[in-house]
Amino acid sequence: MSREVRTIGVVGLGAMGAGIAQLAVEAGLETVGHELELSRGEQARERIAHFLTRKVEKGTLAAGDRDAAIARLRLTDDLASLAECDVVIEAAFEDLAVKHQVFGALERIVAPDAILAANTSALSVTEIASVLVRPERAVGMHFFNPAPLMPLVEIVRAERTATDVAATAHALGERLGKTPIDCFDTPGFVVNRVLIPLLNDCVRVLDEASVSPRDLDAGLERGAGWPMGPCALLDLVGVDVHVHAGEALYEKLREPRMAPPPRLVRMLKAGKLGRKSGEGFYTYD
Numbered sequence: 601m602s603r604e605v606r607t608i609g610v611v612g613l614g615a616m617g618a619g620i621a622q623l624a625v626e627a628g629l630e631t632v633g634h635e636l637e638l639s640r641g642e643q644a645r646e647r648i649a650h651f652l653t654r655k656v657e658k659g660t661l662a663a664g665d666r667d668a669a670i671a672r673l674r675l676t677d678d679l680a681s682l683a684e685c686d687v688v689i690e691a692a693f694e695d696l697a698v699k700h701q702v703f704g705a706l707e708r709i710v711a712p713d714a715i716l717a718a719n720t721s722a723l724s725v726t727e728i729a730s731v732l733v734r735p736e737r738a739v740g741m742h743f744f745n746p747a748p749l750m751p752l753v754e755i756v757r758a759e760r761t762a763t764d765v766a767a768t769a770h771a772l773g774e775r776l777g778k779t780p781i782d783c784f785d786t787p788g789f790v791v792n793r794v795l796i797p798l799l800n801d802c803v804r805v806l807d808e809a810s811v812s813p814r815d816l817d818a819g820l821e822r823g824a825g826w827p828m829g830p831c832a833l834l835d836l837v838g839v840d841v842h843v844h845a846g847e848a849l850y851e852k853l854r855e856p857r858m859a860p861p862p863r864l865v866r867m868l869k870a871g872k873l874g875r876k877s878g879e880g881f882y883t884y885d
């Protein structure tokens with residue numbers, strides 16, 4: 601049985617958090633967005649306004665609905681402002697200590713039955729929830745990048761997740777316009793368990809076959825029907841995010857294909873993170 605959700609909180613308004621907040625306001629939910637610095641929150645609001653305005657320009661959203669959606673987003677730099685939220689989705693930095701700090705602080709603020717959802721790529725939701733007094737309120741909601749466009753959300757049941765908490769997260773995923781799939785808290789969940797070693801293989805092929813990123817991307821797009829090639833995808837996801845996820849999965853599964861190839865580690869050390877840094881496999885304005 602799922603519970604009613606009226607207000608949601610989003611902690612961390614980077615690319616993923618801003619995308620999730622955009623989905624929430626578009627779905628008619630009152631949304632409180634938290635960032636450590638309000639200026640970064642304002643940047644997220646501008647990003648959301650930009651994408652909603654593109655929809656208005658393309659005739660898929662009325663200007664009044666855009667304005668109402670933007671008005672549903674309240675920004676804060678104080679976690680205490682999330683007290684009224686029925687569900688809080690954290691999209692903070694992918695680091696267990698950071699997630700522990702956020703979850704621990706949130707539990708002291710939100711209502712006893714409020715749900716805490718982790719949007720993690722590769723960390724264990726069970727481990728994240730281990731700091732909670734009531735770990736049954738924690739669940740994984742793993743969105744894909746770019747969140748407003750990718751139709752999937754993985755609903756991850758941790759070791760102690762309550763049945764109604766998972767059901768509420770599933771229903772929320774549907775309300776946000778996504779196709780939710782349910783799974784247990786295993787390393788990489790469903791998609792990353794497959795996608796991370798696959799992308800690593802793609803990068804290894806760059807050197808093995810001496811193929812350029814552009815030709816490799818053309819290969820997978822034209823020869824395998826991918827919507828974008830692996831190098832463009834790694835630039836979109838972020839080399840830092842991918843390397844971190846690969847290392848986390850390798851640590852847990854010990855499968856060599858999970859470990860990030862040296863070429864990606866070199867790119868990370870050189871600050872070639874993809875779109876976010878202006879250079880990855882490709883360069884960006």
Ligand code: CAA
Binds near residue numbers: 722743
């Ligand atoms: N947020 C909101 N809206 C956006 C957006 C964003 N980040 N990016 C684009 N849009 C909007 C824009 O308004 C755009 O229209 P305009 O260009 O007219 O403004 C509109 O969406 C369509 O954009 P595109 O023309 O770029 O769309 P497309 O048809 O080329 O599809 C894509 C883009 C959905 C990204 C597609 O290329 C695709 O599916 N790529 C694969 C992405 C993928 O595999 N993601 C998963 C990564 S793995 C992951 O996320 C897991 C993890 O844990 C790391």
